[in-house]
Amino acid sequence: MSLAVGVIGAGVMGSEHARILREATPGAHLSGVCDADVARARQAAGGVWVTTDALELIRSDRTDAVVIAAPDITHASLVLACIEQGKPVLCEKPLATTAAEARGVVEAEIKASRRLVQVGYMRRFDPAYAEMKRLKDEGAIGSPLILHNVHRNPVVPTWFAGPMSVTNAFVHEIDASRWLLGSEMVSAHVRSLGAGDPLLITMETDRGEVVSTEVFMNCGYGYHVHAELVGQKGTLQTITPRLVTENLSGFSRGTYPDNWIPRFRNAYIAQLDQWVKSIRSQLPGEGASAWDGYLTTKIADEIVAAMANGVDAKLVPEAVPALYR
Incomplete structure (x- = not known):
């Protein structure tokens, strides 16, 4: 079954993630896009569900996993919401705007006893x-x-x-x-x-x-x-x-x-492809972990x-x- 991935943020990076999910990611599909600008979200979505509420997208049954490409200041809270829902998340860098916030994400993931977070260091x-x-x-x-x-x-x-x-x-x-x-x-x-x-x-x-x-x-x-x-x-x-x-x-x-x-x-395409494969195999991927993001x-x-x-x-x-x- 194809993995349903929602994207939060429809700016330059979010739109690129949405495009790759629509066109170049076997085993996954774009299921929804969230952005405060509805017109921008619709343009990135290409016909799929659009919302302005990030928590609605994270908690929705329409999404199995989440890509976060929203403003940096929102990253930590949105990643924590994904962990709370038990949903894998690929978060654009940085994981958080402060080391203390990033450490909080690490502690939440450790408490969940499951690696759910990958940080988008695409190099x-x-x-x-x-x-x-x-x-x-x-x-x-x-x-x-x-x-x-x-x-x-x-x-x-x-x-x-x-x-x-x-x-x-x-x-x-x-x-x-x-x-x-x-x-x-x-x-x-x-x-x-x-x-x-x-x-x-x-x-x-x-x-x-x-x-x-x-x-x-x-x-x-x-x-x-x-x-x-x-x-x-x-x-x-x-x-x-x-x-x-x-x-x-x-x-x-x-x-x-x-x-x-x-x-x-090509790095962004490979990153999303590997992330999807790691979710489907339930094994840690090759990307940067929450710990890497914290450090x-x-x-x-x-x-x-x-x-x-x-x-x-x-x-x-x-x-x-x-x-x-």
Whole structure:
């Protein structure tokens, strides 16, 4: 029987999740869409049930599982409602806006004695990142020494300010770095250039690896995410996905998208497909768990606090609860 999935939020990301569920997710179908804007919800729904009440969608018999792509501030409460109903949930990052809220989600899931939550850190499903991890795990470059990350966006709106470069963008690098290396972060140093954009963030892991990340939210030229892993015997680096290269008038030219959807479209499809399969098999999936979501938010919170005080962040790893081992 096809899994009925409801989507909460019909903005850019919610609409993309709804499209993938309608068109490219075997074993599941879009059963409903919730958004405060009814017209926007109907456009994303493609003819299925629409509501403006998120709790109605979560509690409805029409939904077996839920995707949350609503504003960040709503994530924790909506995920808790899904846990209360015993429904699997894929929540867009971040899991919560504070570490305390994210820890509350973890505690609720532990109390339920069942892993119901996956957090939408989609780079784990990107073909380039997945291949980098496979080769690293096979020992292709020896022991990892340095991970270089680049996270550039062409331009962000005026409301995207303050700590959001860390809490809304750099969180992807926190999760991807932990996942790629299999290590925990123990310290972070942030250098702010210009008026706070770009940032250069350097972290050290519990294995002595160094993770350097450039976060540039207004680079001007396009959406550009890149990673290179340096090992004792060589390096691994992602290649920017591109359909063609233009060779014209003595120049060779490639292009960058203006947002993250084209760059990670295949990752989002693979993420939803794997999530559906994990629900149907009743086995933990390959995506980020609630514990991963909590640690990522906690590290981001600690880095922001350290930046405000002009000091380095000291990050203390925590013991992993039994449910997530």
